Amino acid sequence: MADNAGDAPSIWLISDGNPGHYNQSLAVAEALQRAGYGRIVWVQARQHIRGFARPLVARLIQATRSELPVWLENMVYDFPEGRPTGRPDLIISSGGKTAFLNVLLARRLGCANVFIGPPPDISTRQFKVVLHAEEDVQGDNRITMDYLPTRLDPVKAARAGTDFIAAQGLAGRRLACMLLGGNSRSHHYLAEDWQALAQGMNYLAQKYDLAWLLTTSRRTGREAEAILRAELEPARVADATWWGGDPRPVVIPYLGAADVAFCTQDSLTMLSEAISSGRPVFALFPETLRHDALESSFNKRFLAANVAASRLIQVPVKAMDTCNLAPGSLADTFQPVSTDIMQDTITALLDWLGQPGSPVQGRHTTSRQECQVG
Numbered sequence: 001m002a003d004n005a006g007d008a009p010s011i012w013l014i015s016d017g018n019p020g021h022y023n024q025s026l027a028v029a030e031a032l033q034r035a036g037y038g039r040i041v042w043v044q045a046r047q048h049i050r051g052f053a054r055p056l057v058a059r060l061i062q063a064t065r066s067e068l069p070v071w072l073e074n075m076v077y078d079f080p081e082g083r084p085t086g087r088p089d090l091i092i093s094s095g096g097k098t099a100f101l102n103v104l105l106a107r108r109l110g111c112a113n114v115f116i117g118p119p120p121d122i123s124t125r126q127f128k129v130v131l132h133a134e135e136d137v138q139g140d141n142r143i144t145m146d147y148l149p150t151r152l153d154p155v156k157a158a159r160a161g162t163d164f165i166a167a168q169g170l171a172g173r174r175l176a177c178m179l180l181g182g183n184s185r186s187h188h189y190l191a192e193d194w195q196a197l198a199q200g201m202n203y204l205a206q207k208y209d210l211a212w213l214l215t216t217s218r219r220t221g222r223e224a225e226a227i228l229r230a231e232l233e234p235a236r237v238a239d240a241t242w243w244g245g246d247p248r249p250v251v252i253p254y255l256g257a258a259d260v261a262f263c264t265q266d267s268l269t270m271l272s273e274a275i276s277s278g279r280p281v282f283a284l285f286p287e288t289l290r291h292d293a294l295e296s297s298f299n300k301r302f303l304a305a306n307v308a309a310s311r312l313i314q315v316p317v318k319a320m321d322t323c324n325l326a327p328g329s330l331a332d333t334f335q336p337v338s339t340d341i342m343q344d345t346i347t348a349l350l351d352w353l354g355q356p357g358s359p360v361q362g363r364h365t366t367s368r369q370e371c372q373v374g
Contacts, residue, residue: 009037009038009039009089009090010038010039010040010041010086010087010088010089010090011029011032011037011038011039011040011041011088011089011090011091011092012041012042012043012084012088012090012091012092012105013025013026013029013040013041013042013043013091013092013093014043014045014091014092014093014098014101014102014105015042015043015044015045015093015098016045016046016047016093016095016097016098017044017046018095019218020094020095020269021093021094021095021098021116022094023149023150023151023269024094024116024117024148024149024269025092025093025094025116025149026040026151027149027150027151027342028092028114028116028131028149028342028345028346028349029092030151031149031340031342031343031345031346032090032346032349032350034340034346035346035347035350037090037350038089041084041088043079043084043101043105044079044080044081045077045078045079045098045101046077046078046079046080046097047076047077047097047098047100047101048076048077048078049075049076054121055121057072057076057100058100058121058122060072061100061103061104061122061126062122062123062126065107066107067107067108068104068107068108070108072104073101073104073105073108076100076101076104077100077101084105087109087110087111088109088111089111089112090111090112090113090114090353091105091106091109091111091112091113091114092113092114092115092116093114093115093116094115094116094117094149095117096119096120096121099115099119099120099121099122099126100121100122102115102127103122103126103127106127106128112128112129112353113127113128114127114128114129114130114131114349115127115129115130115131116130116131116132116149117130117131117132117133118130118132123139124139124141124142125139125141127141128141128352128353129141129142129143129349129352129353130142130143131143131145131149131345131349132144132145133145133146133147133148133302141352143345143348143349143352145345146302146305146341147272147275147276147302147341147342148268148269148272149272149342149345150269150272150273150276150341150342151252151273152251152252152255152273152276152277153276153277153278153339153340153341153342154276154277154278154336154337154338154339155340156252156256157252157255157256157276157277157278157279158256158278159256160252160253160255160256160257161253161254161255161256161257161258162256162257163253164253164254164256164257165257168238168239170211170238170239170257173210173211173238174208174209174210174211174259175210175211175212175213175238175257175258175259176204176205176210176211176212176213176258176259176260176261176262176325177212177213177214177254177255177257177258177260177261177262177274177279178201178212178213178214178215178261178262178263179215179217179251179254179255179261179262179263179264179267179270179273179274180197180214180215180216180217180220180224180263180264181217181219181220181263181264181266181267181270182216182217182218182219182220182221182224182264182266183219183221183266184219184266186266186289186299187264187265187266187285187286187288187289188286188288188289189224189264189286189288189317190286190287190288191223191224191227193286193287193288193317193318194223194224194227194228194231195227195231196317196318196320197228197284197317197320198227198228198231198232199231199320200317200318200320200321200323201214201232201236201320202231202232202233202236203320203321204320204321204323204325205233205236206236207325208325208326210236210259210325211236211237211238212232212236212237212238212240213238213239213240213250213254213257213258214228214232214237214239214240214241215240215241215243215248215250215251215254216228216241216242216243216244217243217267217270218243218247219266219267220243220244221244222244225242225243225244225245229242239254251270251273252273252277255273255274255277255279256277258279259279259280259325259327259330260279260280260281260282260325260330261274261277261279261280261281261282262281262282262284262320263281263282263283263284264283264284264285264286264317265283265284265285265299265303265314266285266299268299268302271283271302271303271306271312272341274312275306275311275312275336275337275341276337276340276341276342278336278337278338279336280311280312280330280333280334280336281306281311281312281313281334281336282312282313282314282315282323283303283312283313283314283315284314284315284316284317284320285314285315285316285317286316286317287316287317287318309335310333310334310335311334311335311336311337312334313333313334
């Protein structure tokens with residue numbers, strides 16, 4: 001993949017194919033673009049070492065700060081779309097399988113590098129900056145985030161919602177959004193949870209005369225989708241996206257079109273997107289919770305901080321019928337965000353990159369941009 005950026009500062013984003021990692025990297029890069037930083041080039045890479053080989057490579061990287069040979073990159077990674085050529089101004093990646101390549105490329109090409117999240121196996125000192133939301137990440141080069149990186153802000157959400165409503169012929173209907181995750185280390189959903197969720201959606205739709213915009217995700221599962229399809233009243237579903245059959249990038253338009261958002265609280269990505277859209281948010285949780293796993297995770301701190309800021313309310317799935325969706329009640333209860341929540345993070349990042357208050361000006365383009373939000 002060639003980087004023919006001309007005089008436009010270039011950001012290389014390393015992708016391991018994971019949609020969550022993809023979107024976090026893209027969120028940071030697009031926020032840098034809004035600040036005037038430059039263009040995006042995707043580097044598709046697949047790590048193919050396992051077991052004892054990973055710590056060996058980690059020790060080799062840790063043992064020196066010098067450039068390492070290209071053959072090491074080729075030994076550890078496959079490049080499905082070809083190796084990148086040229087030289088970026090900045091490398092960004094998310095996900096543990098991209099960390100080694102992030103460091104190796106940055107050293108060889110002599111550019112700054114950013115990692116999102118706690119880097120596995122190697123020190124944070126291997127990166128120019130580490131963006132993270134975890135309390136236990138060490139190093140003086142870290143920027144702490146209150147949210148997971150998100151591509152969404154209230155203005156972008158509103159534009160996408162207006163276009164969606166017009167395209168779907170939904171003008172005049174009151175809409176609510178439902179973003180569904182699934183089982184995680186701390187959250188476990190039973191069949192009765194999904195049944196209760198569908199019944200709660202039916203009840204709220206009838207009580208407040210609204211229709212749902214519903215999307216499942218890769219963790220929801222076919223069994224849960226089957227229950228929801230069977231239990232939901234079709235007349236009360238304005239649009240549905242079933243990940244198990246036909247996944248679509250609908251989170252942004254759904255949130256923009258809705259007056260209020262619901263999200264299962266196992267998905268911090270979806271919660272961050274819902275909050276960043278400027279909507280009132282209800283965070284739903286199942287009866288089966290592993291409180292020990294929740295206590296030690298960023299999930300708990302994230303939820304507590306946003307409850308305190310009146311940006312979301314936590315509700316048991318089986319108590320959905322207690323939610324007050326009257327417009328006046330929502331206005332009195334919630335204080336949604338009104339600006340881009342990435343702004344403070346990007347200001348701090350630009351300072352680290354040596355551009356305080358004076359971002360690089362360049363063409364804002366993206367090479368092979370695959371918008372996979374949702």
